Amino acid sequence: MRFPMKKFFSYYKPYIKLFIAVLACTFIVSAVSLVFPLLVQHITKNILAGDLSAALGKVYGIGGLMIVMVAIQNIGNYFVDYKGHEVGARMESDMRSELFAHMQSLSYDFYDKEKTGKLMSRITNDLLLLSELYHHGPEDYVKYLVRFIGAFVILFSINASLTIAVFCFFPLLGVLSLYFNKKLNKALRRNKERIGDVNAQVEDSLSGIRVVKSFANEHIEIDKFNRENYRFLDSRKQTYKAEAYFFNGVETIIQLITITVIIFGSASIVGSTLEIADLITFLLYISFMVEPIQRLTHMSTQLQEGITGFQRFMEMMSLKPTIDNKPNALMLREVRGEIEFKQVSFRYEDHLNYVLANLSLRVQSGEYVALVGPSGAGKTTFCSLIPRFYEATSGEVLLDGINVRDIDLRSLRNQIGIVQQEVYLFAGTVMENIRYGKPSANDDDIITAAKHANAHDFIMNLPNGYHSEIGQRGVKLSGGQKQRLSIARVFLKNPPVLILDEATSALDNESESIVKESLESLAKGRTTLVIAHRLSTIRNAQRIVVLTENGIAEQGTHDSLLAGDGVYAQLYAKQFEL
Numbered sequence: 001m002r003f004p005m006k007k008f009f010s011y012y013k014p015y016i017k018l019f020i021a022v023l024a025c026t027f028i029v030s031a032v033s034l035v036f037p038l039l040v041q042h043i044t045k046n047i048l049a050g051d052l053s054a055a056l057g058k059v060y061g062i063g064g065l066m067i068v069m070v071a072i073q074n075i076g077n078y079f080v081d082y083k084g085h086e087v088g089a090r091m092e093s094d095m096r097s098e099l100f101a102h103m104q105s106l107s108y109d110f111y112d113k114e115k116t117g118k119l120m121s122r123i124t125n126d127l128l129l130l131s132e133l134y135h136h137g138p139e140d141y142v143k144y145l146v147r148f149i150g151a152f153v154i155l156f157s158i159n160a161s162l163t164i165a166v167f168c169f170f171p172l173l174g175v176l177s178l179y180f181n182k183k184l185n186k187a188l189r190r191n192k193e194r195i196g197d198v199n200a201q202v203e204d205s206l207s208g209i210r211v212v213k214s215f216a217n218e219h220i221e222i223d224k225f226n227r228e229n230y231r232f233l234d235s236r237k238q239t240y241k242a243e244a245y246f247f248n249g250v251e252t253i254i255q256l257i258t259i260t261v262i263i264f265g266s267a268s269i270v271g272s273t274l275e276i277a278d279l280i281t282f283l284l285y286i287s288f289m290v291e292p293i294q295r296l297t298h299m300s301t302q303l304q305e306g307i308t309g310f311q312r313f314m315e316m317m318s319l320k321p322t323i324d325n326k327p328n329a330l331m332l333r334e335v336r337g338e339i340e341f342k343q344v345s346f347r348y349e350d351h352l353n354y355v356l357a358n359l360s361l362r363v364q365s366g367e368y369v370a371l372v373g374p375s376g377a378g379k380t381t382f383c384s385l386i387p388r389f390y391e392a393t394s395g396e397v398l399l400d401g402i403n404v405r406d407i408d409l410r411s412l413r414n415q416i417g418i419v420q421q422e423v424y425l426f427a428g429t430v431m432e433n434i435r436y437g438k439p440s441a442n443d444d445d446i447i448t449a450a451k452h453a454n455a456h457d458f459i460m461n462l463p464n465g466y467h468s469e470i471g472q473r474g475v476k477l478s479g480g481q482k483q484r485l486s487i488a489r490v491f492l493k494n495p496p497v498l499i500l501d502e503a504t505s506a507l508d509n510e511s512e513s514i515v516k517e518s519l520e521s522l523a524k525g526r527t528t529l530v531i532a533h534r535l536s537t538i539r540n541a542q543r544i545v546v547l548t549e550n551g552i553a554e555q556g557t558h559d560s561l562l563a564g565d566g567v568y569a570q571l572y573a574k575q576f577e578l
């Protein structure tokens with residue numbers, strides 16, 4: 001991937017004035033620092049070598065000038081350090097927000113493949129050193145370019161041949177830097193991938209901590225974690241090896257430069273082509289030329305880390321959501337809730353088998369339809385095509401006669417309420433969790449929704465009522481309570497279409513009957529698709545559709561299907577052992 005320069009620099013835009021001020025300060029500070037050795041040269045070569053009776057006054061004058069220069073440098077450096085870092089941190093934060101928003105836009109299929117921990121690592125670790133790159137990158141270039149060019153001009157005016165001798169080493173440094181920067185970039189990318197793996201392992205083990213404990217398998221998790229941790233360590237060891245080669249190579253060349261100056265400089269003094277004061281000045285300025293090299297190479301790990309972070313950031317940003325709005329997508333207003341599948345086929349990926357093939361079904365507005373059939377027949381998949389969590393591979397899914405592909409995604413999903421077996425609640429209060437169904441709702445609306453969902457009474461019995469914290473993923477609530485909160489959320493949303501995917505199957509009989517009551521009241525007046533394994537729960541459905549691996553096997557009411565003695569009758573007999 002080529003480095004996307006244009007995009008990289010676009011993040012400076014909101015802070016460009018402040019950043020230019022930082023660079024201007026850097027320029028001034030670097031230019032001022034160049035004057036110091038010249039003043040030393042002036043003292044040693046002109047003042048101390050001349051009339052010593054007037055020397056002291058002049059030295060004091062230069063001392064005063066030096067103090068003023070130090071003050072300018074310090075004020076400038078304070079501004080550069082403080083505001084420079086701030087600009088970098090703000091840019092990093094902007095990019096982090098942009099990345100998170102982008103991830104929110106990506107579709108189901110992306111999340112099917114990616115591990116959450118790895119994605120977390122991309123948002124946190126990957127961007128961590130970008131702020132350093134963003135402000136130190138240009139800042140150091142200005143700083144060291146000024147010092148380098150200034151030192152070169154001054155040294156050249158003192159002794160051209162010695163300066164050229166020093167420069168002979170620079171191509172060597174260039175080649176070394178190029179070679180190791182490439183190596184380092186590769187090593188740092190690997191580090192980022194491996195820390196992502198460590199994060200993924202932590203996320204996986206900690207999310208499943210209750211399962212881990214129930215099987216007493218802590219040791220297995222520790223082993224899995226250590227495996228990833230050592231892989232990360234291994235990768236870091238390789239990075240340090242590359243760094244050690246590189247830094248020591250650079251140090252050796254720098255020492256060779258200094259030795260060259262001392263030897264050739266001394267020879268020039270012997271040959272009377274150089275004065276001692278000039279050699280001292282030369283040695284002082286050599287550090288101005290060498291320091292940029294030292295700093296830029298030592299900084300290069302940090303800068304490289306920023307660069308690889310940016311490259312990985314761009315990889316993620318260049319992923320497009322597979323399901324997105326068409327231009328001029330339709331906004332829905334009044335929705336009746338009629339759903340139609342026309343010759344719909346679907347497979348999750350090109351290399352996988354079709355889950356649904358040529359399936360056609362029409363559900364009337366307000367109808368209560370149950371989807372039953374063997375596990376893996378595609379019932380959940382069928383339902384997830386309606387809100388376009390996945391796109392039909394061929395055929396059409398229509399809502400009120402409009403292809404769902406033509407409808408604005410948000411507008412479409414606002415019409416559909418989903419209650420699943422696995423309820424996901426966010427850490428926060430009961431109130432906040434119900435409000436998730438309609439963020440603009442007031443407290444009274446929320447209480448009404450909770451009452452409809454048979455949740456009000458148990459909520460009032462919680463220590464802080466609606467303001468009780470429910471713990472991460474709602475761990476402080478029972479399964480039935482969580483389910484009723486999720487139903488209240490959908491009541492509040494009040495969508496014309498409802499999908500109930502095994503909503504009661506994880507509950508015991510008592511909870512089930514309360515939740516069932518809430519669901520029945522939720523379904524009133526809405527087009528409802530119910531997926532159920534326990535056939536007893538859908539006996540009253542207006543229509544039962546039996547889905548098998550070969551498509552829709554049969555459909556009808558409970559009584560007519562039982563009488564037909566087909567798949568449904570067999571499933572029913574199996575469940576009730578008739």
Ligand SMILES: Nc1ncnc2c1ncn2[C@@H]1O[C@H](COP(=O)(O)OP(=O)(O)OP(=O)(O)O)[C@@H](O)[C@H]1O
Nearest residue numbers: 112348349355373374375376377378379380381382
């Ligand atoms: N994200 C996915 N990626 C790839 N294959 C998937 C994915 N989700 C489901 N499948 C596969 O698609 C098929 C249908 O799954 P689906 O969950 O729709 O069946 P189901 O009828 O709802 O099953 P169950 O009654 O057990 O919930 C299964 O073979 C399953 O392995």
